[in-house]
Each structure stands twice: as C-alpha cells, then as structure tokens.
Amino acid sequence: xxxxxxxxxxxxxxxxxxxxxxxxxxxxxxxxxxxxxxxxxxxxxxxxxxxxxxxxxxxxxxxxxxxxxxxxxxxxxxxxxxxxxxxxxxxxxxxxxxxxxxxxxxxxxxxxxxxxxxxxxxxxxxxxxxxxxxxxxxxxxxxxxxxxxxxxxxxxxxxxxxxxxxxxxxxxxxxxxxxxxxxxxx
Numbered sequence: 001x002x003x004x005x006x007x008x009x010x011x012x013x014x015x016x017x018x019x020x021x022x023x024x025x026x027x028x029x030x031x032x033x034x035x036x037x038x039x040x041x042x043x044x045x046x047x048x049x050x051x052x053x054x055x056x057x058x059x060x061x062x063x064x065x066x067x068x069x070x071x072x073x074x075x076x077x078x079x080x081x082x083x084x085x086x087x088x089x090x091x092x093x094x095x096x097x098x099x100x101x102x103x104x105x106x107x108x109x110x111x112x113x114x115x116x117x118x119x120x121x122x123x124x125x126x127x128x129x130x131x132x133x134x135x136x137x138x139x140x141x142x143x144x145x146x147x148x149x150x151x152x153x154x155x156x157x158x159x160x161x162x163x164x165x166x167x168x169x170x171x172x173x174x175x176x177x178x179x180x181x182x183x184x185x186x
Contacts, residue, residue, distance in 0.1 A: 010076050019067050027064055034077060035060070038084045044145045045088035047134060055091055059084040085150065085160060092138055132182035140175035147172050 010016055012033065018026025038059060043052035063083050070079055133141060146152045146160065147168075154165040154172075161168070 010072070012076065016067070016070070016076055019064060020070075030076075031060055034080055037077070038080060041081055041084050041150065042088045044149055045085065045142055046091050047141065051091055052088075055087045056084060059087045062087070081150070082160075085146070089142065089160065092142060095138070128183060129179075132179055135182055136175060136178055139171060140178060143168060143171040144175045144179070 012030070015026045015029050015033075019030055035056065039052055039056045042055040042059070043049060046052055046055065059080065063080050070076065133144060136144070142161070143157065146157045147154070152160065154168040157163075157168040158165040163171075
C-alpha cells in the first residue's frame with residue numbers, strides 16, 4: 001500500500017492499491033479512467049494515431065509493472081502522464097529529433113512584433129492553429145505541447161528532454177515565431 005499520509009491523496013486510492021496487489025480488475029478500471037487523457041497526451045507529442053495508441057499501451061504496461069515505485073508524492077494521473085510523455089519522447093528520439101542548443105545561435109530577438117497571448121484567438125482559430133502546429137518541425141511541436149498544453153515549466157521541460165532550461169525557452173520562442181509566421185500565411 002502506498003503511504004499517502006504526507007503526500008498526494010488520490011480519489012482512486014483503492015484502485016491504485018488493487019493495481020499494486022496485481023488485481024487485473026483494478027488495472028482495467030484504472031485504464032478506463034485514464035486511457036483517453038493519456039492517448040491525447042501522446043497524440044499531441046507524436047502526431048500519429050497508431051503510434052499514440054501503441055505508446056499509451058506500453059505506458060500502461062510499464063506503469064503497472066512499476067506501480068510499486070509510485071510514491072504518492074504527486075497524483076497518480078501526473079505520474080502516469082510523465083510515463084506517457086517519456087515514452088512519446090523516446091519514440092521521437094528514435095526518429096532523431098534534434099534540439100538546437102541556444103549557444104549555437106547567440107541572442108534571440110522576437111522579430112515578429114506579435115505574441116499569441118489571447119486565448120480567444122486560439123479558440124477562434126483553433127483548427128488553423130492545429131494545422132499550423134502540425135507543419136512545425138518536431139522539436140518545436142514537442143516544446144509547444146509540453147509548455148502550452150501539458151503545462152510544464154522550462155526547468156521541467158529541460159529535465160524531460162535533457163536540455164537546458166534556456167534551450168527550452170529559446171525553442172519555445174522560435175516555435176512561437178514560426179507558428180505566428182505559419183498562421184500569417186495560412
């Protein structure tokens with residue numbers, strides 16, 4: 001049983017305890033609770049429905065095998081999402097996604113003169129934004145998804161991708177600039 005006294009209190013702790021005990025019914029219930037969110041997380045990163053399904057399945061298998069290591073320090077969903085993100089990034093790394101180091105490019109300046117800040121703009125142009133994101137290089141898509149959609153900060157992104165936080169910031173800045181340019185010409 002996970003000690004959650006000084007940690008995160010999960011509303012489905014009974015199911016998590018069942019998974020720790022190897023109860024397949026509990027595992028199936030956990031799967032049903034989280035599969036859609038985990039699939040969507042992977043899909044946003046890898047942009048391939050079949051790969052996202054495979055990654056999600058692998059992530060659940062891995063999570064159930066390693067569930068004894070779940071400490072309860074974060075919600076179970078956050079712990080599982082981290083596994084899905086890591087598996088998704090492993091898939092991209094196999095495709096040789098290259099993240100450029102900021103030191104190779106010197107100072108960056110926002111030449112676009114615009115920032116996409118308004119949520120309303122995203123809501124009104126959601127489909128165009130999605131299409132523009134799909135045209136971005138893989139590295140930019142990953143950074144945008146981790147920062148803007150998954151809500152990770154630059155230090156966390158740096159840890160996940162094994163890059164510096166300044167590289168994460170520069171990649172996000174470039175991704176935003178490229179996204180703005182894509183939206184202008186779409």
